Structures are given as C-alpha cells and as structure tokens.
Amino acid sequence: MKKKMKRESFFLFFFKPHSSMSNESLGLCILLLYTSPLCCFANFSQAKELVYKIKEGLPSGTLIGSMGSDLHLDLSLDPHVLFNLPQKMPSDQYVTLNSTTGQLFTSGNEIDRETLCPDSSEYNQGCVLSLDVFVLPQQYFQLVKVKILVEDVNDNRPRFPTGEIRVSVPENTQVNARFAVEQSATDPDLGFHGVQTYWLVNDFGVFTLDVEENEGGELTPFLIVTDELDRERREEYVTDIIAEDGGLPPLLGTATLRIIITDVNDNCPQFTESQVNVTLYGNTTKGEHLSRLHAFDPDQGANAVISYAYSDRVPREARALFHLDRITGVIKLAGQINTATGKFYKLTVLANGPGCVPAVATVTVHVIRVASGPPVITPRYIAAGERRRGHDEGVRTAVFPNRVFTVSNTDQRGQGTECLLEGSGPFRLTPYKLLKNEYLLETTEPLDHEQRQDYELTVVLRNPRGLAIKTFVKILVLDENDNAPVFKQSLYEVSVEENNPPNSFLTQLQATDQDSEARGEVIYTLGSDAPSIFLLERLTGVLTVSTSLDREEKQTYRFMVRAVDRGTPRRESIATVVITVLDRNDNSPRFINKDFTFFVPENFPGFGEIGVLSVTDADAGENGWVALSIVNGSDIFVIDAGRGALRARTPLDREQQGTYYLWIEASNQSYMLVLPSTLPGTSITEVYAVDKDTGMNAVIAYSIIKRKGGEPGSFDIDPDTGNITLKRELSDRGLYSLLVKVSDHGQPEPLHSTVLVNLFVNETVSNESYIQSLLTGEEAEIQMEEKQWYVGKLTERPGREDLFPCQPLLIALSVTCLGLFCIVVTLTAYICCKKLKKWRKCQMKRLEVEMPLKVNGDDADRKRTEISNI
Secondary structure (H helix, E strand, O other): OHHHHHHHHHHHHHOOOOOOOOHHHHHHHHHHHHHOOOHHHHHHHHOEEEEEEEEOOOOOOOEEEEHHHHOOOOOOOOOOOEEEOOOOOHHHHHEEEOOOOOEEEEOOOOOOHHHHOOOOOOOOOOEEEEEEEEEEOHHHOEEEEEEEEEEOOOOOOOEOOOOEEEEEEEOOOOOOOEEEOOOOOEOOOOHHHOEEEEEEOOOOOOEEEEEEEOOOOOEEEEEEEOOOOOOOOOOEEEEEEEEEEOOOOOOEEEEEEEEEEEOOOOOOOEEOOOEEEEEEEOOOOOOOEEEEOOEEOOOOHHHHOOEEEEOOOOOHHHHHHEEEOOOOOEEEEOOOOOOOOOEEEEEEEEEEOOOOOOEEEEEEEEEEOOOOOOOEEEEEEOOOOOOOOOOOOOOOOEEEEEEEEEEEOOOOOOOOOEEEEEOOOOEEEEEOOOOOOEEEEEEOOOOOOOOOOEEEEEEEEEOOOOOEEEEEEEEEOOOOOOOOOEEOOOEEEEEEEOOOOOOEEEEEOOEEOOOOHHHHOEEEEEOOOOOOOEEEOOOOOEEEEOOOOOOOOOOEEEEEEEEEEOOOOOOEEEEEEEEEEEOOOOOOOEEOOOOOOOOOOOOEOOOOEEEEOOEEOOOOHHHHOOEEEEOOOOOOEEEEOOOOEEEEOOOEOOOOOOOOOOOEEEEOOOOEEEOOOOOOOOEEEEOOOOOOOOHHHHOEEEEEEEEEOOOOOOEEEOOOOOEEEEOOOOOOOEEEEEEEEEEEOOOOOOOEEEEEEEEEEOOOOOOHHHHHHHHHHHHHHOOOOOOOOEOOEOOOOOOHHHOOOOHHHHHHHHHHHHHHHHHHHHHHOOOOHHHHHHHHHHHHHHHHHHHHHHHHHHHHOOOOOOOOOO
16 A cells, blocks of 8 residues: 555656656656556547648648647646647657647648658548647646648649650551550649640641540540651651649640651662763773762661662673672772773663662763873862852852862873863862962852752863873762741731630741751740740740730730741741630620610600610620510510610500619520530539528429420439439530529419520530520520520519519408408498499499509519529
8 A cells, every 4th residue: 555655646746747847757757658557547548539631731830720629628727738749750840739729730841742641642541640649737638649631732743754755656557546655744643633634735737635544543645646647758746745734723744745757668769860871991990989879768777778789681791890889889990991992881780679679770881991101180288278168158169178189190292181070060170370280179159058968079180192080079068057947937826715724825836947957956035025924935936825815905916936046147037926815705794874764755656766775795706795685574675686775565655654664684695514424413503593482482493494405305403402413424515405494383373484504515615606606596596485684593673662562462452352341331231222332333443443553563573583603
C-alpha cells in the first residue's frame, strides 16, 4: 500500500501543469503515458479521431480546424487544457498547433499533394497527413488521432517525356491508318485535372489526332492519316502536339511532333545525261579522269542505292582500258593508249537500282593521236588583292577565287596554243593580260547558291600539232544571306469566337528562307502595332491570345508580324494579321424604356398600330435577334415581330375597359449541349416552376406535350419534380426540342404555362450560327401555347393593385349574394309579391351591369409562375 502511494505521487508530480515545465519533464511524461499500467491511461485504447479536409497549396497561417471546439472541451477550466504534439513526425512540418486553443494552421512549408503523396490516386485512400495530439494535463488526458485529407488542385500542367516526338509513317500508308504516339503526356494531378485530350497545332490537311483510353484510364493519342502521302513531294512534317487537362482554365503541355515519311521503293534510277562524248589524247597518262556519269533515284536509303556497271555488250578490251567505278560512276583511264593510231570506243553503262530495270547511258570516247612533249597546265593562285566577288552583287564578270592557269611547254616556233574550257556553267577562260601564257577563270553572270551548289569543268590545252592536255576543275558555290524570309501568305485572316479561354491558339505563321544554315533560320516577332494581349512564339510562329475577347468591346484587330533570319546582315519580311471576333449570344435584350405608355382613341380599329416597342441587343447577327411576346392579354393584343409594333386584334371600347396593362417579353434563343456518350438514366436538366397559390391550386404537374427532332421518346420528364432524364442511348446527333407544359390543379379551371427546352446532341459546339439557325426553325415549327416572361423562365405576375380582382373571388362573392338573396325571397314572399317582383327586377338589372366587369378580370388575374433557366 505504501509503495502504491509513492508511485501515484510520482506521477502526479510530473503531470502537474506548470509554465516552466522543461522539455525533459514533458518527454518523461509522454514516456510514462506509453509505459504506465495505471487505469487512468486506459482511454489510450479509445483515442478519438478528427478528420479535416483541405486543398493543397494553401498559404501559411490558413486555419485547418479547431480541436478544442470540435472535441467540445471547456477551455476555461483550471488548470488550463493544453494541446501537444508528442513527437516530431514528417507530417508535423506542414502544420502548427496552438497549445491553448487546439487550433491547427498551415505552416510555412507549402503542402504539395504530388510531393507529399507521390503514389496516391483517386482510386485509393488519397493523400492523408496523420498527427497524434495529446490533451493534457493528466485529468483531461486524451489521445486524438488527427487525419488531414489533402485534396488535389489543378496546379500542374501536362508534360511530355521529351521535347520532340518522332513518328515514322511509310509513304504508301492507306488513308485512315492509325499510328500510336507512345510518348504521351503525364499530369500528376488527379481525375479531371489530369490529361483530358490532345490536339495538333497544324494538321497540314493530311493528318488528324484521335485519343483512346485503355482499361487503366490512360489516354493515348493516335495519329490518323487522312490523305495520300508522297515522300518525294514532302518527306517530313513538323508541328506541335498539345496536351490539355480539364482544369478551369485548362493547362497545356507542348512538344514538337516530327512526322517522318519513310521511303518505299516506288522510283527507279535515271541518268541526267544519256549521251556523253569524251575526247582523249594519245599521250594521256594512266589514271586520268575522263568523265563522271550521274544517275539519281528520288527514293531514300537502301531504295535509292545506285550501282554502275558496263553492259555485256562492252568488249573486254574496253573494260580493261576504261575503269568504271561502280559506286561513283567515274570513268578513268586504266591502261596505256596506243599513240600510233587513233581509235573510237563506245561504252554502254547501266545504272542499277533495287528491283528496277537498269537505266542506260552511252559514253563515246574519241582518241586523238598526239606527238611527244604535250603542253602542261599548272593551276595556281593569283596575287593578293584580286579577290572574287560575292554572287549577290550582280556583276557580269568576276574573278573566280584567286585561280589562274599557267601554260608551259608551248611551241617556241611562234605557232599559237589554244586553251579551252569544257563543261556547262557561267564561266570563261581568258588570257591574263599582265603575264604571258597565263589564263584567268572568270564568271560571266552572277552565281546563285540556291539554284546550283557546284559545277564540274575541264580545262583543255591544244597546240596546232595535236598535242593536248586536260585538267578537271570542280567549283563549289558558297552561300550568302541574299534571301529574306517569305511568308506563306501575306495576309492571315483569323476568326475566333468571343469569350474564348485565355491562351487560346489562333494560328501558326509560316515563313521560309532559301538560304542555308543559320541564314535560313526564321524568327517571328510582333509588329509595334500589335496589342499586348497577343503573344507570338519566336521559333514556331504560333500566335495566341492571353485573355478572353469581347466582340461588343472590339470586333477586329489588325497588326503586323515580322519574319527575320539570322544571317548577316539580317533580312526580314512582313505580313498582316487580321483577327475577327465572332459573336456569341452573351447579352440579354434590353428595352430602351422601362415602361411604355400609349394613348389611343375610343373605338380604335382592329389591327391598328398602337405604338412601337423599342428593344436592343448588343450581340450581332442571329445572336442579336430578339423575339417579343405578350405575357398576358394575347387574346386582345398582338406584336408585329418585324417592327415590334403593338396592335389591337379588335376595336377597343373605353366603356368596357379604359386601361390595359401588358407585360412584354424580349428573349434570345437558348439551348443545352448533351454529349452522345451520355448514359440512359442520366439527369440532363430540371424545369422548375413556382405557384404562390395554396392547396390544390399550388400543386404543379410537368409534362412533355410536343417533341421535335431526333429519336422519339429519347427524353422523359418527371411529372412531380420536372427533372428531364435520358431514356435511351443517343445515336442521332442534332437538335432535340421539347415543349414542356406545367399546370396546376386549381378549380374551377387549371392554369398552365409552357416552355421550350432545346437540347443539342453533339460532342462539341463547333458552329454556333448553324445551331442558331436550327433554333430559329424549331421555334417556328413548334408553336408555344403561351409565351412566357423569359425564355425558359416563368415569373410572378404583376401585383394585384395593378390588375382586376381574380376569378375565384368573383365566384365566392356571387355565390354569397345569391344565397342571401334566396333567404330574403323566402321570408318576404308571403308578405309582398309585387314589391318582391320590382325588387327582383332591379337586382337583375344591376347584375347585368356588373358581371361583364368581373369577367374581364378573369385573364388579368392569372398567376405567373417561375421556372429556372435551361
């Protein structure tokens, strides 16, 4: 017993609340909580659990929850209740705890769901921060298990695994063939915040993009070929592929999509020249270059490999004397020419390709007898300062790069030596005036790298005795920045609907530069007149708008764009961009005046014009088309839809009624988009009406009284709630129009109203004007039984002070008067029959005067109810 008392006092000492309690004491206290067998700590096994839910990315100091109030603790007790986190866990760094109130706040470490729970998904438990909180001191002790559920927000944009995606497509691919883009984008956000769709910035008219979802819910984009391909016409298509998530606004991820058209062997080799003549002198040395045959095949890779070979008709002697390189097509002298006699050789050369009939070319070799001691041609550089001129300067004559030819072993007896130039190209060989027996190679017209990059020439030296020598010269034309970028079109006209999402794609500018390397690379920039809301990607030319456009604010934007190359000096060209903002039905019609008052003379003729109701709508075209209708009094008055003129159906009589109050409705067309993939049983929308009567007069029933478009019976309405649901799968796309009637159960005659519900079944709204034209046609075909205060909405009627008494009141008063009248007649009949008859006649006359006024109040007292906008 004594030992037990000591142990209890020991515990009471350590749990005594004190402001100067050390960390060591608190730690020992916590240790004892876990190790002590005392019954006072038995509630450990009955720990309470609090669950809080927050969104990721909240700023520091945001309140998560108040444990004191949620646990219903009295914080005014003495000693005070204290809240404590017993040990540091990784989750503690994200929260701070007020020890006196138990309030949890976010700390300075931002909670990022993707970092905190990288393996969580919407299919498992989600992302949870778990905390253990102790309520102290001992007499109040509780263990509280706190779970903080971290919800996902759309704070990550889709990302492709690589900046450039390559897809290879054979050129003989059939139309509608599909190719998976395996490097699909990923988004660490969950559910609808993840990747939802893909699209191409430019499809070139030959591709489109489809998206498929596998059993695991992953989306894979598929490239679909929509037209025939030809690698020889275009071997590569480069565009951007965009991944879009489902956030509002959506976030985009971009990668370059390079579509490579692979070759198939659909072409055969062809010679550039089928007849080649070669003159060979008898003293030509072995190994001399005689000619080079060139054949080409538009195919690519192995399909374009060409091999050269002699035909079987070429004699063995000629094969041995003239060597043909099977790869390059170069013919060289392989043996010694007989100088005593001249000879003629005819060589038939074949160009072979895979699976092709060989192309044929004929080389004719004329051998000219020569004596010994031929002249010699020595190419060398000319003196410094005589530099060549660029091909873009347009000169008629230019010295080719420092090149001069010196002729030696010339005839000493004064006989002339002739130096000639063989080959095609704008070149000539002229004697150098400053030095004897030297010749300059010059150009006769400007050279253009974009037209031809190299020339092959032969310098021939011949003397009167037939001595001759040839020297082969190859000329390479270097490129200069002499071409400016050229836009594919000088005017880009773009149409975009107003209220577009921010960062919407508008168009992609395209300019090409014929120069090579950096001189042909194009950079796109906006002109100084471009508004700051437009952004132009420098390398791809993709034009976007950073904000939503409003047609009513500005309808057309016009500005300049520039394409600049990277050459020296830089060259540029300009184009004009015109952006037209298309109208959407985003403005309600407005009457110019709130109230219209018209005065007409008595006995005003039927269908005469009383006045014009002026109404405006800021929208354009069909979106600004306004329909006027009369809510009450449509049996007496009518509105001319063309001019908005108010007319009377019948002549007006002031003695019957001196003042008429009309409520006029001005409305636009409206509809709701329904996806074809919607499952049967899905709730589409709800028609909601209110009747301020009581009892059976306020019981409302809904029904569809007329249908137009689509499959019959596709939609149904709940008669009690007005909920419209899908009854069967939708196979027909287009406009479905439902005329819904809402009526009460009032007596003696139920009152009702109608509303037109338009449902457009399609994957998307791509042509707003087309839909509006359908709405206009359906409105004309389905005649609404009673026009309402607003399209899709029934509202409360004017106050009773504005209209005559209602029909139920008239009926009640009439019944009461008749009852009293019968009683009086019964009591006085036996007294005075004559007076009774006179009095009865007076009463009947008075009824004849009063009853028409009461009947006139019948239509005016109709209750107007309210129905929600569709």
